[in-house]
Amino acid sequence: MITPILLLGAGRMGGAILDGWAKANAFAAADILIVDPMPSEAAKRAEAAGARLNPPAAALAEAKTVLLAVKPQKWLEAAGQHGAHLAPDAVIVSIAAGVQAETISHELGGRAVARVMPNTAAAINRGTTSLYAADADARARARALFEPLGAVVELPEETLIHAGTAVAGSGPAYLYAFVETLEAAGVSIGLSPEQAKTLARSTVIGAAALMESTGEEPSELRRQVTSPAGTTEAALNVLLGERGLPPLMREAVAAAQRRSRELGG
Ligand SMILES: NC(=O)c1ccc[n+]([C@@H]2O[C@H](COP(=O)([O-])OP(=O)(O)OC[C@H]3O[C@@H](n4cnc5c(N)ncnc54)[C@H](OP(=O)(O)O)[C@@H]3O)[C@@H](O)[C@H]2O)c1
Structure with missing residues (x-):
């Protein structure tokens, strides 16, 4: 019981x-x-x-x-x-x-x-x-x-x-930070804050919903929207490049894990 x-x-x-x-x-x-x-x-x-x-x-x-x-x-x-x-x-x-x-x-x-x-x-x-x-x-x-x-x-x-905390406990904040930076980047290339807000938020929510409803791997969904030598590929060459998200994300979750250990004594 x-x-x-x-x-x-x-x-x-x-x-x-x-x-x-x-x-x-x-x-x-x-x-x-x-x-x-x-x-x-x-x-x-x-x-x-x-x-x-x-x-x-x-x-x-x-x-x-x-x-x-x-x-x-x-x-x-x-x-x-x-x-x-x-x-x-x-x-x-x-x-x-x-x-x-x-x-x-x-x-x-x-x-x-x-x-x-x-x-x-x-x-x-x-x-x-x-x-x-x-x-x-x-x-x-x-x-x-x-x-x-x-x-x-x-x-x-x-x-x-500690690892669970670093990925999922703190994880929502990573996504919010991603949305904030995507909005700010949109403004930096000419969109109004209002336009950037709708475009960024709706895109993130829609992409997450698609991942859920299709059950596809994120890497597969990414490939589906990345045509050779297209615009998405140009951005992903930066995002997934040597100084891009993979090393940054590893560093970020390692920092959260380390802090979780410190706080736990
Ligand atoms: N917030 C998150 O996103 C999150 C996520 C995962 C885990 N956690 C964990 O959840 C725990 C609570 O965090 P929180 O953000 O919810 O904190 P919180 O908002 O401060 O809530 C804790 C509540 O417990 C009350 N409380 C304090 N002493 C008590 C006592 N002796 N008996 C009964 N109630 C008492 C507090 O009252 P007073 O305000 O009067 O002290 C407060 O209302 C933490 O250990 C945190 O690590 C939080």
């Missing part, structure tokens, strides 16, 4: 998860307990739908699965505050970046722990989540919590969470 679920911390990410669950009809609202001293709009929406927001401490013992979604620097405080109220067999799923499963388990009475790294597109059921758990039951529960919110990728080793 995975429910009732206790969400500890319902800020930006916890709120996105609540919204995504509601959209997907994933769990009965009455099976969701939320603890957050400063409830977000998403937490209030969940409460209006029937979730229990900041219930009496005794109610926390009802939770079969606990989703730890406070900032990494607050997790110890949250564990200290609420840990004693949890049921002995409650399973923990943590989204706290950089905090190791063993550390959380140690602090929470040896309970089984899964670690996940989601992203905020969870709010519209298009999230992407990396998942690691040594314990099979914790892994299954984390999967059940995050599958309604989008894609879930299981990782065989905890250290790969």
